[in-house]
Amino acid sequence: MKHTLMPVGEFAARRAKVLAQMQDNSIAFFSANSEVTRSNDTEYLFCQDKGFYYLTGFNEPDAVLMLVKSDSCHSVLFCLAKDPLAEVWHGRRVGAENAQKDYQFDQAFELAQLEDIAIEHLANKCAVYYCRGHQKAFDTQLMHWLAQVKGQSRQGIKAPQSLIDVQPLLNELRLIKSSAEIDIMRQVNQISGKAHQRAMKKTHGGVFEYQIEAELLHEFARHGARHAAYNSIVAGGENATILHYTDNCDPLADGELLLIDAGGELAGYAADITRTFPINGRFTEQQKALYQLVLDAQEQCINAIKPGQTLAKLNELCIEILTQGLIDLGILNGQLTELIADGACKKYFIHGLGHWLGLDVHDVGDYQVENRKQLRAFEPGMVLTIEPGLYFAKDDLDVEEQWRGIGIRIEDNVLVTDQGHENLTTNAPKSIQEIEQLMNK
Known part of the structure; x- marks a missing residue:
């Protein structure tokens, strides 16, 4: 049975609303859920993190959304790479190229590129927005990136001074x-x-x-x-x-x-x-x-x-x-x-x-x-x-x-x-x- 579902442009408009409320020269990260083991090598049916879904409409695990507000505003998705062998066993993946086009992101990259690009964009930003305490593994990953940026201080690179919980902003939009x-x-x-x-x-x-x-x-x-x-x-x-x-x-x-x-x-x-x-x-x-x-x-x-x-x-x-x-x-x-x-x-x-x-x-x-x-x-x-x-x-x-x-x-x-x-x-x-x-x- 066919139903009227969410137009993809609505997700892009939501990202624009978040960017509009972010400080100048700031960056935001939103993490997708991972699959959860049910027993041995089987998983529960995947349920996407609802905050991440609200901003992306993207329904694959382990993806990350990055919103950048500097001289211009842009959205970047990191997702699992296309992999013919994995897809034979576990199902089709969207891939970065299709994700950028089909979900109206400004850029999209494979997940393996996340750390290098994230560290590059964190450099010299004033503030970082993220869902503090929502996903502890991602919090740990973000702290690791920030430590990497701080380690570049002798090269004149500054790390963000403000860490801001983005959940109140996102929750008000969702309400x-x-x-x-x-x-x-x-x-x-x-x-x-x-x-x-x-x-x-x-x-x-x-x-x-x-x-x-x-x-x-x-x-x-x-x-x-x-x-x-x-x-x-x-x-x-x-x-x-x-x-x-x-x-x-x-x-x-x-x-x-x-x-x-x-x-x-x-x-x-x-x-x-x-x-x-x-x-x-x-x-x-x-x-x-x-x-x-x-x-x-x-x-x-x-x-x-x-x-x-x-x-x-x-x-x-x-x-x-x-x-x-x-x-x-x-x-x-x-x-x-x-x-x-x-x-x-x-x-x-x-x-x-x-x-x-x-x-x-x-x-x-x-x-x-x-x-x-x-x-x-x-x-x-x-x-x-x-x-x-x-x-x-x-x-x-x-x-x-x-x-x-x-x-x-x-x-x-x-x-x-x-x-x-x-x-x-x-x-x-x-x-x-x-x-x-x-x-x-």
Whole structure:
């Protein structure tokens, strides 16, 4: 299935934005990921460093991007050399010549030339930008190059005096999505919504969690998202009270709920969707009451999203709705204001309300946290998740037995727009009526 993917010119434009914010007479380095051994001589499927990918679109291991800002600005890629024997065994390589042409770099060289060219360009620069601490092996390599430059001081060559972490600059760029990025994120949400529909249709008592996980992966790939954006959570019954449960090994029991937190990845961009539904297709009255409470909180928080809003304010709204709902159900006892002040509902709403979303599932970007409150004002182009939940441990004797072992989370992906917001998660059923209708066709 064909999808609209990122135009190569967008990657070049991003590099230009980084160069524009760099100091005069400076240089920046960004390193690709290396392959990671899974067992003996086999590797995990390669996943590119997302910061490197954001600036290059280049999806081979061990490459390095160099941005130079001096009399002129230019971009240089270093990548693995073309090697017919290696390519027979391990697959085709782009090569420097094709990389320069196809990815719009000003120059491209084989990786073997990196050290000599890097040392040459570091000479007499004022500042070096790099992702400090992000990849320790590359940090060590860069320090070695700088030592080589310092060793040339008797020849009148000066080493850079400033070492600057480029990640805050890059993270701010990644936080605001372009129209091309938003288009891809709409697509991956549609694909992921179809996967959640498929999972609902295939679920019944007696199947194993991993079998439902397989249905999700099948639907992702069938529509062009070959990989999951993260390890899928398929948690039946009390497993749903484990926030990051990924064992996915238990059979599903009739009468319990199934929580699925799963999203596909398309062109590097993630969806992150959670749905909770009855394994037999019918909510019990207790399940329905808790589910509707979480859904009400989620929908009211989504409806409040607009430029200038904050996660801190949305979290306050969510806490108020959940606390009042838990009072109404007899799970909490006391005055609303006092229970909110005491954080009573946080025993059951354990995690945060949401996070940035993009190339990473928990995407980069400053939340401007103060006293544990996320005060960053929303701007058009930001994408975030909204995911309230309630979790009651199987052994929690503070609640009646009818609530124990139930975990519910509902999560959508939301774009901040000029006018307010756009919910990208439009085709994954979440109302009680929608879920029961789909599961009982």
